[in-house]
Amino acid sequence: MFNSKANTFKHGIHPPENKDDTNGIPIRQFPFAPVVIIPMVQHIGAPSKIVVREGQEVMRGQLLAEADGYMSVPIHSPETGVIRKITRVPTISGQMVDGIYLEAFPSASQEVAEGIPTSLDASPEEILKAIQNAGIVGLGGAAFPTHVKLKIPEGKHCETLLLNGIECEPFLTTDHRVMLEQADDIFTGIRYLLKATGAKETIIGIEANKQDAANHLTERIPSDLPVTVKVVPVKYPQGSEKMLITSILGKEVPSGGLPIDVNVVVVNVATTAEIGRLLPHGRGIQERVVTITGPGIKKKGNYLIPIGTPLRYVLDYVGVEDNLSEVYMGGPMMGVAVSNLDISIVKGTSGIVVFSNNEVQDEKKIYACIKCGACVDACPIFLNPSKLGILAKAEAYPVMASDYNLMDCFECGSCSYVCPSNIPLVQYFRLAKSNVRKENNRQKELANAK
Amino acid sequence: MLNKTLNINTSPHITKGISTDVIMQNVIWAMLPLVMFATYAFGISALLVILATTAAAVLTEHFLCKISKKDTTIKDWSAIITGILLGLTLPPAFPLWMAFLGGVIAIALGKFVFGGLGYNVFNPALVGRVFLQASFPVAITSWSPALLAGRFTSVSSATFTLPFMTPKIDAMSGATPLAAFKFDKIATDTQDLALGIISGSAGETSALIIILGGLYLIYRNMMNWRVPVSILTTVFVFSGIFYLLDKTTYPSPFFMLFSGGLMLGAVFMASDMVGSPITPKGIWIYGFAIGLLVVVIRIWGGQPEGVMYAILLGNALSPQIDKLIRPRVYGTIKKSKK
Numbered sequence: 001m002f003n004s005k006a007n008t009f010k011h012g013i014h015p016p017e018n019k020d021d022t023n024g025i026p027i028r029q030f031p032f033a034p035v036v037i038i039p040m041v042q043h044i045g046a047p048s049k050i051v052v053r054e055g056q057e058v059m060r061g062q063l064l065a066e067a068d069g070y071m072s073v074p075i076h077s078p079e080t081g082v083i084r085k086i087t088r089v090p091t092i093s094g095q096m097v098d099g100i101y102l103e104a105f106p107s108a109s110q111e112v113a114e115g116i117p118t119s120l121d122a123s124p125e126e127i128l129k130a131i132q133n134a135g136i137v138g139l140g141g142a143a144f145p146t147h148v149k150l151k152i153p154e155g156k157h158c159e160t161l162l163l164n165g166i167e168c169e170p171f172l173t174t175d176h177r178v179m180l181e182q183a184d185d186i187f188t189g190i191r192y193l194l195k196a197t198g199a200k201e202t203i204i205g206i207e208a209n210k211q212d213a214a215n216h217l218t219e220r221i222p223s224d225l226p227v228t229v230k231v232v233p234v235k236y237p238q239g240s241e242k243m244l245i246t247s248i249l250g251k252e253v254p255s256g257g258l259p260i261d262v263n264v265v266v267v268n269v270a271t272t273a274e275i276g277r278l279l280p281h282g283r284g285i286q287e288r289v290v291t292i293t294g295p296g297i298k299k300k301g302n303y304l305i306p307i308g309t310p311l312r313y314v315l316d317y318v319g320v321e322d323n324l325s326e327v328y329m330g331g332p333m334m335g336v337a338v339s340n341l342d343i344s345i346v347k348g349t350s351g352i353v354v355f356s357n358n359e360v361q362d363e364k365k366i367y368a369c370i371k372c373g374a375c376v377d378a379c380p381i382f383l384n385p386s387k388l389g390i391l392a393k394a395e396a397y398p399v400m401a402s403d404y405n406l407m408d409c410f411e412c413g414s415c416s417y418v419c420p421s422n423i424p425l426v427q428y429f430r431l432a433k434s435n436v437r438k439e440n441n442r443q444k445e446l447a448n449a450k
Numbered sequence: 451m452l453n454k455t456l457n458i459n460t461s462p463h464i465t466k467g468i469s470t471d472v473i474m475q476n477v478i479w480a481m482l483p484l485v486m487f488a489t490y491a492f493g494i495s496a497l498l499v500i501l502a503t504t505a506a507a508v509l510t511e512h513f514l515c516k517i518s519k520k521d522t523t524i525k526d527w528s529a530i531i532t533g534i535l536l537g538l539t540l541p542p543a544f545p546l547w548m549a550f551l552g553g554v555i556a557i558a559l560g561k562f563v564f565g566g567l568g569y570n571v572f573n574p575a576l577v578g579r580v581f582l583q584a585s586f587p588v589a590i591t592s593w594s595p596a597l598l599a600g601r602f603t604s605v606s607s608a609t610f611t612l613p614f615m616t617p618k619i620d621a622m623s624g625a626t627p628l629a630a631f632k633f634d635k636i637a638t639d640t641q642d643l644a645l646g647i648i649s650g651s652a653g654e655t656s657a658l659i660i661i662l663g664g665l666y667l668i669y670r671n672m673m674n675w676r677v678p679v680s681i682l683t684t685v686f687v688f689s690g691i692f693y694l695l696d697k698t699t700y701p702s703p704f705f706m707l708f709s710g711g712l713m714l715g716a717v718f719m720a721s722d723m724v725g726s727p728i729t730p731k732g733i734w735i736y737g738f739a740i741g742l743l744v745v746v747i748r749i750w751g752g753q754p755e756g757v758m759y760a761i762l763l764g765n766a767l768s769p770q771i772d773k774l775i776r777p778r779v780y781g782t783i784k785k786s787k788k
Contacts, residue, residue, distance in 0.1 A: 335461055382777040384728065
């Protein structure tokens, strides 16, 4: 089963890690904001359905919104307080979505409501349901509903549970701290996950810059659990599911396929810890660990922040340099730039990175592609971003998809990172992919209409 | 305090920070010692030729951008490279008006008509060189020997030939080692070849300085090492086979490596990113093809030197190589060809 040759994937890049500012600082509890803003779109899938009304008093951990169907998760109250308003709230994409303004009771004890526990004796279906009820989504940043990912499709089976402790994004150290501080929760989570997926073994993949976390977990593996910790060389984007599977197991996920096609399920370590912590109490997710860092931040560190805490409140508390210039949610490689500080921390927020004027380069001049091949050597899935970029500029989207495997691009941004001509390649590809998807849907509709 | 305007841009928010103009500048730094050596070995005439081609290249690019109402692209430094490279391939005593015309043609027909930097199929400097070779066959094969006395105080009589006039060729012309071998079977000492104390184009004679410039660019990760390595290896092996078969008819592989424009071509011309394939495997094929052509032209061709044509043919091949040589995309079974 174990391929000794495999210890990393091919290609990829080595951006400066910038993790030393925060990886040594223990996770700290963030204060409760006087008002939190809770959008109903915090996950991939259908928005949650609000079940509370304006003026209602809610307890921390109480259900605020339920899952709207299978591809959705509920949302729980991050603070004890009163529902001030149910209205449209801003999100990072710039879109306004349904949401809740919740005003905290200043003197409340902020005790968390207990729910109905799910034991390890429960059936796989019951565990999946419990994971959905806890509102759990991928905390690595994708925010894909975890119960959907864990559901093994008919005719497939899961051999290996792969825990993703790679955290290849520069600056971010949440998973690193979680592995150091929440080992027991991770192992409890693994028990639930093994039960839910039927996997026979668990491998925790960790990059070499977190050797202390690897040692810490290795020492604590319960004797009855089939867990191995595997340390792999540091390289971006190793935290992507496909690259991780290749690094650890030496297998390739088929184009257009999922990890389960090679009998693997990948779950982020922080998500696993959350499952291990919440299910025994029947609670829902109401806070998460966020790395707040970057040269523009004064009190850098990892904070346990209630979901819905406004970004403005967060930055006020940690302090920002006067010449603050750019704020990202997520890491600098795949994170999204923030245009409005009145958005809030959501389940998928793994980090907040702030740059000041000193780091932000002046507008970068875009040159023509000189075919240097740096992007070709960087692309972890062996696309030709140079050619794709030229086609994208000509808006030849169908050709990009049919002849140059556009749809295999998972937008890691390695090509843009290395491009000496500053061509916004990955942005071109996002646009191209969205165009191709739209066109495919249109074709489908036309076919159905006939 | 937090009511500042934030900058918005798309991810990734960090870059490696080596931009195209910086790469181009470094190529120029890598060529400067060569310019200095050319000046040392061949005197002011050689320097003037290089200045003429460079000025022509930059002025032409600027002028063409202006008349086509585009922002000038001379700031990307690539026109300077074309100018210097062209100058380095010309005989030191080349008439300046011809050199200038070569620079104009290099940029106008070698680069601008294709759409400018990045879109040219052929190395622009070589397009200029081919034009000059076809137009002025005598002047471009009139070589002066290296280290002539008085090279710093006076220029060759041909240098200041009036435009559209035929130059008077100096009596003291020297045959290049390749021509000497091809037509007279005279072999030149390998040490002289490596140091460059021989007749030849201004910048192609000193293999040692060319290699140092190439090593610098490889070290800075601004040149694909596979290009010179594949070309030089192919030339060495292929010509070595012929040498072993018949040592009197064929030149030694060392002579092949260090003579003519091979070193300059392999290191500074074939390695032009725009004209070479984009995948490592493609580059091996490209280098192999160029190496093979160099040997074929030198041994069987009517001219003593073949590097220029070999690289141009390699440039022509490289889009086809990129079409055929495509790495298997992750998670796919067969190469998607079309």
